[in-house]
Amino acid sequence: MDHAPAPATDDAASLAALGVRSDFDRSMSMIENFALGFTYLSPVVGVYTLFDTSLQAGGGPMIWSYVLAGIGQFLVALVFGEVVAQFPISGGLYPWARRLVGRKWSWVTAWVYVWALFTTIAAVATGAAPFLALLTGGSSAPGLTTGIALALIALSTLCNLAGTKLLARVAMFGFICELVGALFVGGYLLAFHRVNTLGSLLDPMNAAPTNGSYLPAFLAASLLGLFSCYGFEACGDVAEEIPDPGRQIPKAMRMTIYIGVGASIFACAALLLAVPDIPAVISGKSPNALSDVLMNAFGPMGTKGVAAIVMVSFMSCVLSLQAAVSRLIYSFARDGMIAGATSLSRVSTRHVPFNALYLSGLVPGAIVLLGLFAQDALTTIVSFAVVGIYVAFQMVVAGALHARLRGWHPSGPFTLGRWGFAINIAALAYGVLAIANILWPRMPDAPWYINYSMWIGLALVVVTALAYLALGRPHLRGNARHADAWLIAPRRR
Template sequence: MDHSHISSPEDDARLEALGVKSDFDRSMSMLENFALGFTYLSPVVGVYTLFDSSLQTGGSPMIWSYVIAGLGQFLVALIFGEVVSQFPISGGIYPWARRLVGRKWSWVTAWVYVWALFTTIAAVATGAAPFLALLTGAPSTPFITTAIALALIIFSTACNLAGTKLLARVAMFGFVCELVGALFVGGYLLVFHRVNSLGSLLDPMNAAPVNGSYLPAFLAASLLGLFSCYGFEACGDVAEEIPNPGKQIPKAMRMTIYIGVGASIFACAALLLAVPNIPAVISGETPNALSDVLLNAFGSTGTKGVAAIVMVSFMSCVLSLQAAVSRLIYSFSRDRMIPGAKALSRISPHSHVPTTALFVAGLVPSAIAVLGFFAADALTTIVSFAVVGIYVAFQMVVAGALYARFRGWKPSGDFTLGRWGTAINIAALIYGVLAIINILWPRTPDAAWYINYSMLIGLVVVVVSALLYLAVCRPHLRGTTGYADAWLISPRKGR
């Protein structure tokens, strides 16, 4: 059945002034847009994926990495809010980089980001397998893990292909389930199973060397916060699918940080205060702290209920990730920047979503997941790139915004930071550069070199491939939409 095209003359006129024609439905509300960002950030996925390893590495104070990353990413979200408010174009990071700096910069930014999202989808889908195995009682073998990952990606693709309305509804369902689940599980643990004092959240215990600094251990464990505090950019990836995006999306981005990071801290604190013997976890005697806490608190039947909530979180996270990367591919293709651009930029007349781009957003992560079945070491190297790739792409936009400011850009959307803009932009860039250095820093000095530098290797391969394609095929010369024009657009005289 054909859906009527929902649009806004004012929003369409705004895009037309930017040289863009949209065929999307503007059927997503601000709350649904926020839900998309929240389920992409996914507090439950972040906490439940890295809780054990971060606790073993840095002890209870690792929870403060959420605060640091949350504050830093809030600065980034403010800059993104200014940019999307002036350039509310689908694809987010790619068109922003194009307008702020230029075509070559945007090509590299988008190439890094698209591969980071592909690998993140594969990693999240694969990470869901142990929880589904716990829920169903199936053995967690490599074959079953891969099969579950593929099934999850196929399900997500089918949901996304149905259109923006279903995407928004599933995102809202995932948001409600995840937030209620996190609050219930965390609240129950705090009331009935708290065994540690609040002071333990400041005590590194035996994670800190006797005569050394605790800082290296904390920085190593801080991957928990760094991994969990992004997702707000997905709100901007669907900018052509929400009415009045210049006002609504910056608000949704900030809500994603407030509520998403807040829920992450609450869930993590509840788990930490319920771990009966944290020194044993740090020493490696009790490696499965998360599952031990859940089994002790909820029993085998109750733990399956928790696993069901976790599975909903993983499913909605994959759905949001795939929606984000498909819009990026679509926006990239609309400017004829990649092979197969004509097909990849085609919008379905029925569902008003980029069908071919969504298939690619399902096929490539599926191939990466299958690679893990045959070569686990290769998958580790590829997936390790995911987090640093996202941070690098973010900072290319943040640096681009600062560059544009120095060229004379004065943000003219509905959301601006006014006279604080430059200072916040510089602070966001400093945070992002330090975060990237921390992410790339070798975590296990005794491991093989290719394990220690897997993130850097992945980043170098992706960036070099982007530069080679740029030099040989010169895709930046295609397309007719504006570029490097942020500082040439005069401030608006109101909406």
């Protein structure tokens, strides 16, 4: 657990002791670091993107997927907190996996996570288009949706290139707008437009088969919670841009779970209690429950105001995602682990990895363009993004357990003490079950390549990672430390 504050330390010297030299500017405060994680998690983006789909799949009880995912991800955040406290290195999952297990494991972890973040950026940018259409009164035709997504990614890239200070300020602005907006919209709906009882949050209605179990419907709807309860790891991706990261980042991660998941549950509950006819949504007769609720409650002009808040949330979410993946690419390249390492590890005079940022804009942009020609593009992209991130997460959680079994005793300012093993095992069990649920094929009538699209996407990413590893042997480049977590003696407290 957290220990009493220590005297101020030289963060550069602490990094040097880990064999790392940083070119970043430590200008991000703890609250701004939290805001980065919050806007990445983005309660509004998660709820507003998948509300209709999840409600139709599982009815009102789908809200409890937030609780289960929140508890599971809190366990993961505790494990991450221990690791980042000892290894506060930019790039998050990649350097953590490198120090916990080794070079090959970290290479595959980083490759999976990079592509998961690329697809997440594309998914979030694409998901913003209908809300901009609602705000402007325009259409949401595929071509326009693609153009809006590309413009959002380009704008986010420009903001990120401006430096850490602007990133932190935009994240704070996005956090304030999103939290205030979620509380206002949710509070207004509960006060003036609640038409359902609290019992509807426990009643599956016709989402449950007459003579069968409700569990399959709930598991199908739980993508809402699984998609919405991560983002806290972004706090660790910028570890070299915040003072005293070993103490501050674990706090920011936990705050992201407390406040972000709490806001998500509140916003989702308010919307559910304002849906006039939940059975009609489940049956498909009323497929646009979210827009119907907002229009009934706020009217055309008020709905535009809500859409404006949602657009700020989408923008700040893309910004935070890009910041996270660019730092991962930079950290990967700094260790010489990828083609173009010299270029991708360059840092601008504004202390940002500018070439890594360009790449984090170009690749998601290409995915958006590919989505223009794919059936059910948003659902497919979001689904792969979620499973990719969960797989990368669990590679770190499994890596932490591996290191513990080798004799690792976490030695940072935040540790779990005697509870470390139990929490690590519980976090791994949660993650494995979540991955199994995400990958479970649920469309037997669809073509096999649609029903198994997530399997195909995950297999493609893992196979390319292993092929690159075998043919290029990138893990042998550079001399950055690896597999040394259990060799570092615990500090005296």
